[in-house]
Amino acid sequence: RKEVEQDPGPFNVPEGATVAFNCTYSNSASQSFFWYRQDCRKEPKLLMSVYSSGNEDGRFTAQLNRASQYISLLIRDSKLSDSATYLCVVNAYNQGGKLIFGQGTELSVKP
């Protein structure tokens, strides 16, 4: 079983749609959680960290459920520019800077 698993893609949605991505992790020692965005095989860039109480950044909302070891990302009012691959990333307290990546979920927003 992979340490971090994401919904298989691709997700094809119209502009303005709301889309949700799910991610599960297997290491209960995981302490930090992130969503990274990757455009067309360019470098990953941090989209947002995920906090225990959930957090929001504009149209993006991230949620964490430690009991179920589950992370989600909700994108509201999708824009064409949101088309990218979204990477779920976790880090364990005892693993220093070692990030564990999910395989990514591709999102394509259509006009």
Added chain:
Amino acid sequence: NAGVTQTPKFQVLKTGQSMTLQCAQDMNHEYMSWYRQDPGMGLRLIHYSVGAGITDQGEVPNGYNVSRSTTEDFPLRLLSAAPSQTSVYFCASSYNAGYKETQYFGPGTRLLVL
């Protein structure tokens, strides 16, 4: 600041050749790492360094060597290239090895081994 830079952008090698992928950062970050990304798989950690003179293995270290003689540079050396090393390689850095630190990635090196 240039951030994290990588050279070359693209490289084609023949099986058995060796080469060094360069990575540099100008943010005075202590922590640097190398990942490879293959289709259908997440990025996987090859080697990492928590500071100059200190390196350690990640998840997939076989066939690769690293060194960290300065804070700025973290080259990745392929000893004897194999087709299985065809991949996209990303270098990353962060202020330190803290588990909450944001990591910044370079633009990647696309490597094809024939």
